[in-house]
Amino acid sequence: MLKMTHLAKAFRTEVVETYALRDFSIHVRTGEFVAVTGPSGSGKTTFLNIAGLLETPTGGSYELDGEDVSRLGDDARSRIRNGKIGFIFQAFNLIPDLNIYDNVDVPLRYRKMSGAERKKRIGEALERVGLSARLRHYPAELSGGQQQRVAIARALAGSPKLLLADEPTGNLDSQMARAVMQLLEEIHRDGATIVMVTHDPELAARAQRNVHVIDGQVVDLGEAPTLRMNVAANA
Amino acid sequence: MLRYYAWLAARSLKRNPALTALMVLAIGLGIGASITTLTVLHILSGDPIPEKSARLFYPQIDPRTINDYHPGEAPAEQVTYPDGMNLLQAKRADRQALMTGGGAVVLPDDAAIDPFSVDARYTTADFFAMFDAPFQYGSGWKAADDDAHARDVVITRSLNKKVFGGGNSVGKTLRLQSTDFRVVGVLDDWRPTPHFYDLNSARYSDYEEVFLPLSTAMELEFGRNGSMDCWDNTPDGDQLHSPNCSWLQFWVELDTPEKAKAYQAFLNNYSDEQRSQGRFPRPNNVRLPTVMQWLDDQKVVPTDVRLQVWLSFGFLAVCLVNTIGLMLAKFLRRNGEIAVRRAIGAPRREIFAQFLVEAGAVAGAVLGLLLALFGLWGVRQQAADYAELAHIDPTMLLMTLLLALATALLSGLLPAWRACQVTPALQLKSD
Amino acid sequence: MDIAPIIAALKRQKTAAALIAIEIALSCAIICNVLFLITHRLERSHVPSGVVEDELVYIRTAGIGASGGDDPMVRAREDRAALASIPGVKSATIINQIPFGHSSWNTGVKLAADQQQTSANVGAYYADEHMLDSFGVKLIAGRQFTSDEFLNFDDVLKGKSDPPSSMIITKTLARRLFGDENAIGKNIYLDDTKPTRVIGIVEHLIRPNFGSDLIDADSSMILPVRLSLGYGQFVLRTDPGNRDAVIAAARKKLKEVSPNRIVLDAKTLESARSDYFKQDRVMAGLLVAVVISLLIVTALGIVGLASFWVQRRRRQIGIRRALGATRRQILHYFQTENFLIVTVGIVIGMGAAYAISGWLMHQYELPRLPLYYLPVGAVALWLLGQLSVLAPALRAASVPPATATRTV
Incomplete structure (x- = not known):
């Protein structure tokens, strides 16, 4: 589904050139639930921006759904974002x-x-996140958890092939975070490919596979079956 | 998609009513002012006789003395009686008429109506056919009537209504000063604007109500209006017949460019001939302007009106810049929304379209139109003697619409472009 | 206050700041010129006429029939006498033209008989012996006409008499023709035969028809020529409060003594002046409206953009406050920022104002914009800017420091 090979992203200023990502390779298979972790400034967000086609890499290649997308123009990237990718933001947005x-x-x-x-899909998506009764409410009238569920519904409505989540529970208290996490797991069970960036090791542990990013490079930690079983038991 | 954007635009405009009102009002005011002044200019600089203005000419010759002569200056603005009669009788044009403005007192038969004075035109037979003056009843007089000093008169529809109560008054008697005239024709509504054939009288108001033969008016010593330029003493004090006083307007109709060329040559020959008889001391100075050239030459459109047009467009420019600034602020306030839309997959042009639609929201156009109407109403309340002519016509209506749309879109262009440059982002940043 | 950080911040909002500057520049350019146009118009419409305007009424008549045996010269004298006898009328005259009237008589004058070019085009009043009293023009030098100096207009017209032997001219015309020399006793030529001697000078006497040149407007002469009825109109002098009654009485009187004439016009001279400058007043009113609208639009534009900036920088302001900035410092920050932008606008605007003025001079024969209009316009716009930014700046100053710790 998502394959990055020797990817690089450099930011140039007048004085220096800094690499946010360097020789970054990752392969996410269809149907996987991958958590990307790493300390602040490690390049997680840059990775997500490139994965979501919000930014273009300065080197290497990026294949999404079997298509090389690393050299596409703005319009083509917009089209792919709209058709194949669903975003879930930390601040709900x-x-x-x-x-x-x-x-x-x-x-x-x-x-x-x-x-x-459109009406059918919106109905289904909101049904899925359990907010069918609140169609006419405005975001400000909902709790944080509800807002994030709306954001997930928005991501799902387009039936994306890839869901990208950026600290999806970062702005939520632990109870709401758990509910949102369960929702993501359900969506994953129904066949979606999910890549989630988080700095929370507990949350990361609930994914199928963890990818650790340090200084713009990948340290693959492999699958985490034990923790996953624990989660299943909790549910 | 357009409907979606229109819907979004309406919501957005409703959300900031004060800001929206300010933008709409500013654009509306600017457009209202511009359209109002343009309409006035359009009317004032219009062609008074569009079907044949290119075939009507105002021959100018220069019989003045060498005193105060400046090479290159325009010839005399009017003709003397002797020159006018010579040119008239030469009959070198398809049609020709000699004329002046005047005034006479009407003494109605009906004792209930007090004597009143009217503006008059003393002219010659071709006048009506040459200027396409429409007759409701009867017709003008014949060339023979000019020679016979006939007591014939053509009156306007409004005078006919006032004196005879309307209806076909051909053959009735109208008493002017102390002479009885026979009504030979009643003109239908006719009001060439501006009053091109004689720019001495008010140019956009006060039209004459009676027309009678020049020969008759001169015989009866009717009062004349207009300007008279004398450059030398008049033998026996008779300025009207003097070769040294110009006070008449002379117009000709020449149906082809060849004829116009020939007429120009004729005027030169005439000047030479007069010089050989001891007149026309200046070098030949002959001009043959068409109606529009003559109006232009006489700067018939008040300079105030042009100034007002410039002023209103300057004002519109300020309103435009103002609106660009406000729209920019308004759009960039929605940075977050734009970033999310872009992340979700909206291409740049869709964002551009969305915000341009908001800019073009028709409110400005509608208001501009309203204000234009209002402005015209305001002008009409004012004293200017051309104001009553100001009314909105389809061209101006269309122009208002286009101007409103163009202004709104122009004011939205930069802000919408800036809006679509916002980078798609996962996080809403605020500074 | 240190302006370096303000300029640095402005560089990040180039577009918006530039828009305000452009708007100010345009307003400044237009307002300076429009203010000048307004003063120019008002100056013109307050031009002194030299006559006692609030005491005069004028009457224009037209004959109904041919003169029919009546000598128009005699008729004129008798009608004038009849009007002068109306109670309340102090003086009455018959004259060829009046200030702000519809007809105007103009003559080119020369200083030597054989001069090829005329020295000046002058408004010519043909006056009888009652004219100076009736008009109330102020004779500041020389003498009035004596009765033997008067000619009859018909004789002048028919060339039966020489030009008048004497004339009275305005101070303006005297200076125009003779500079600082004493004009009394000087000769002026109305044609190339005999000279006319200047015997008196009046302070002002405006000619009926004039443009924007006020020197030209006050270039008039009075000639001792008695008019016949066909060319003259009556001017009566009375007390200001008596004018309406005099008009009514005059109409009645003329009907009695001259049944075959009708009255075309019988009005006060004040109304003639008012009519004459109606167009200027309308234009001046329009210009005032333009200035006011411009100021309002510009002010609202500044309020709008400044509010936007304040809102956008709430967090930044909160942080500054948390770090110890006082309310006053925040307030001053926005005021200084506005001052800088407006100043840039004014500098550009002054250049534009001067350019527009040059163009107006060329197109509409207006005088050059006096330079002192520029600082006036500048101060007005600075004030406007400060006034407009006050409310948004106060709102900025009231942002609580706690904003800094709150997330968006």
Whole structure:
């Protein structure tokens, strides 16, 4: 699904050139749930930005869903973001001026989709996260956990092949964080590929596989079956 | 998609009513002012007789003395009586008419109506056909009537209504000063704007109500209006017949460019001929402007009106810059929304379109139109003697619409472009 | 206050700052010129006429029939006498033209008989012996006409008489023709035959028809020529409060003594002045409206953008406050920022104002914009900027320091 080979990302200023990622290789298979961990400044966010086609790498190659996407133009990248990728943000990033229904509608609007089709998908997505009753509410009227569930519904509505989550529970208290995490696990069980960036080792442990990033390079820690079983027992 | 953007725009505009009102008002005010002044200019600089203005010419010759002569200056603005009659009788044009403005007192038969004075035009037979003056009843007089000093008069529809109560008054008697005139024709509504054939009287108001033969008016010593330029003493004090006083307007109709060329040559020959008889001491100075050239030459559009147009467009420019600034602020306040939309997969052009639609929200256009109407109403309340002419016509309506749209889009261009440059991001940053 | 950090911050908002500067520049350029246009108009409409405007009424008449045996010269004298006898009328005259009137008589004058070019184009009043009293023009040097100096207009017209032997001219015309020399006793040529001697000078007497050149407007002469009825109109002098009654009485009187004439106009001279400058007043009003609208639009634009900046920098302001900045310092920050932007706008605007003025001079024959308008416009816009930014800056100053610790 996602394959980065010898990827590099350099930031140039007038004085120095710093590498956020250097010789970065990772392979995420379809249906995997991968947690990317690492200390602050290690290059996690840069990795996620490139994975989500928000930024372009300065070297190496990036294959998404069998297609080389490292050299695409802005329009093509927008199209792929819209069609194949769902984002879940730490700060939820709902549009405050739009109600729940219209927020979930946003990605669908950028596809040529009939009104009936959009309505069906929005309904399903909100059903999935258990917020069907709150269609007309505005983000500010919801709790943090509910907001994040709306954001997940928005990510799901477009039936993306890859879900990218950036500290999805970072702004939530532990109880809400657990609920959101369970939702992600359910989505994963239903067949989605998920890449989640987090600095929380407990959360990371609940993923199938952990990837540790230090100084812009990958240290693959392999699968974490024990912890995963524990989670299953909790659920 | 456009509907989606229109919907988003409407929401966004409603959310900041004060800001929206300010932008709409600023653009509306600027456009209202611009359209109002443009309309006035458009009307004032219009062609008074569009079907044939290119075939009507105002021959100018220069009979003045050598005193105060400056090479290159324009010839005399009017003709003397002797020159006017010579040119008229030469009949070198398809049609020609000699004329002046005047005033006369009407003494109605109806004792209930007090005597009143009217503006008059003393002219010659071709006047009506040459200027396409429309008749409601009857017609003008014949060339023979000019020679016979006929007591014939053509009156306007409004005077006919006032004196005779309307209807076909051909053959009725109208008493002017102390002479009885026979009504030979009643003009339908006719108001060439500006009053091109004689720019001495008010150029956009006060039109004459009676027309009678020049020969008759001169015989009866009717009062004349207009300007008279005398450059030498007049033998026996008779300025009207003097070769040294110009006070008449002379117009010709020449149907082809060849004829116009020939007429120009004729005027030169005439000047030479007069010089050989001891007149026309200056070098030949002949001009043959068309209606529009003459109006232009006489700077018939008040300079104030042009100044107002410039001023209103300057004002519009300020409003435009103002709106660009406000829109920029408004759009960039939504940085976060834009970043999310971009992350979710909106291409740049979609963001651009979304914000341009917001900019172009028709509110400005509608308001501009309203204000234009309001502005015209305001002008009409004012004293300017051309104001009553100001009304909105379809061209101006379309122009208002286009100007409003162009202004709104122009003011949205930069902000929308800046908006679509916002990078897609996972985190909302604030500084 | 140190402006370096403000400039550094402004560099990050180049577009918005530039927009305000451009708006200020445009406003400054337009406002300076418009203010000048307004003063120019008002100056013109307050030009002194030299006559006692609030005491005068004028009457224009038209004959109904042919003169029919009546000698128009005699008729004129008798009608004038009849009008002068109306109670309340102090003096009455018959004259060819009046200030702010519709008809104007103009003559080119020369200083020598054989001069090829005229020295000046002058407004010519043809006056009888009652004119100076009736108009109330102020004779500041020389003498009035004596009765033997008067000619009849018909004789002048028909060339039966020489030009008038004497004339009275305005101070403005005297200076224009003779500079600082004493004009009394000097000769002026109305044609190339005999000279006319200047015998008196009046302070002002405006000609009926004038443009924006006020020297030209006050270039008039009074000639001792009695008019016939066909060319003249009556001017009556009375007490200001008496004018309406006099107008009514005059209409009645003329109907009695001259039944075959109708009155075209019978109005006060004040109304003639008012009509004459109506266009200027409308234009001046319009210009004032433009200035006010410009100021309002510009002020609101500044308020809008400044509010946006404050809102956008709330957190930054909170941090500054947390780090010890006082309210006053925050307030001053925004005020200084506004001052810098407006100053840039004003500098550009002054250049533009001067350029526009040059263009107006060329297009509309207006005088050059006096330089002192520039600082006036600048101060006005500085004030406007400070006034507009006050509310947003106060809002900024009231941001609590705790904002810094709150997440967005």
